[in-house]
Amino acid sequence: METHIIIWIVVSLCAGCLAVLELNPVTDPVIGLVGGSVLLEIKPPGPLGGMIWMFGPEDMPVVSWAGSEPEIDLDYKNRVTLNTKTGSLQLKPVSLNDSGVYTFEGTVFVSAEVQPFKGSVTVTVHTLIGTVIVNPNPEQPIENQALNLTCEVFGSKTVSSRLWLKDGQPLSASDRITLSADNSTVSFNPVLLSDNGEYQCKAKNPVIEVASPGYILEVNYGPEQASITGPDSAAEGSSVTFTCSAQSLPPCNYTWYFNGADAVQGSQYKIASVSNADSGSYTCVAWNSVTGRNTSVVKEFNVTESGSGSGSGCLKAEIAQIAIGTLSGIALLLCLSA
Known part of the structure; x- marks a missing residue:
């Protein structure tokens, strides 16, 4: 705490001599992954005389330095490294709780004068996207009825974007096929046989992009x-x-x-x-x-009837011819006897 007070006094005294320099960080915002590290890098315009980093709206101290060993706040022990030449700060490992605004103040020597400076940098820490799944509602799509496909993301609270693919190509919206405001749901109203195919959802946050397994849509x-x-x-x-x-x-x-x-x-x-x-x-x-x-x-x-058809017709004709021949013979005999 004594080091913090010394730096505040130095900055306050120097502020009366020279205007405080607004120093921009090298990268802002800084993106981090849970369990990884982030570097809050700054480049002062001269040799560093003193430095303090603070976190959050309450300006909770993180680390300070005034020419001796850096003084690290208890909550950041074994997680903070301060570069005493540039004033850059490294946090490792980081958690979701490390997301927020970090402010810094310090002094440098410029042309034999002490120049105070200050600035801030925003840190956002994200978790990996674990699994992305496409879920249909209803589970058994029926032709000419409504269908919703929802892109569900597991393992990350932050999803910056979602992209829908059909058969490997970006899905095109229409009067019948619509997307929700955050692209988490595709609505078919109604679903048709022409909608059959393989659908995927790609979910992305600032540190990773993950694609779902292919969902095969077969409309009943x-x-x-x-x-x-x-x-x-x-x-x-x-x-x-x-x-x-x-x-x-x-x-x-x-x-x-x-x-x-x-x-x-x-x-x-x-x-x-x-x-x-x-x-x-x-x-x-x-x-x-x-x-x-x-x-x-x-x-x-x-x-x-059994046996009916062309064959029985021929048989009947033959019988008729035999009958006619018999009658003709009888008539001839009667004529001769007369």
Whole structure:
């Protein structure tokens, strides 16, 4: 404390002789990382005569020097190094509590005169950004509904900027895609299939930039364009398979109805041996468990008689020709007997 008083007296006496020089630090503000070091560097215009550094609005003493060993305040023991040639101050290691304004006062010898000087420097200490994550809300995006992607930063209280990327390129905002004031959230209103892709958020503070892992956006949609493949008719006794399909993400669940009655589950409806009772309407309902949407398609199916077709037609013609030939022979015999 005695050294502090001596320096204050010297500065006050010299202030009556020469105007106090406003000395700018080499760097202002000084950026530091928790656990690292910061250098508050100044360059006085002459040999140093005395020096004092203070911290905060209350001007709490940090270190002072008046020609002998520097006197370090108890709160800064083993963390402060004062350069007695330039008056520069090094703090190591620093914590978040070291952020603030440091003021300095001192004297130098200029042309055989004592020149007082003073100034200040701001220190900002930051923590490393640990993890950056992109979180969707809702977790399962649905086509034509609203979606928010939030850039969450862990390990640092200070984030100076955020940058959004889609497929490695900066994301462009539009009337439908908007960014929050601090770029922490991207809003899609609504989200479309064209928004599918890989999204990243880069968070930055004055000491580091960290990118999130890629978030793959897959918009759930459908079902759409449902269809049934299979024959429109089949002969009695034959086997038949109907297959239902629809465009959807995730894949659909399928339910079959025969003539309005619940029949089977699954994308296929198989009949091992059809009968006349199998003729009718087959309805497939496709349902998406995520979107909550469904669509249906109907197929009419007819069962024909066994053996019917072009072959049986030929057989009937042959029988008719035989019958006509028989009748012609009988008519000829009757004529001869007459």
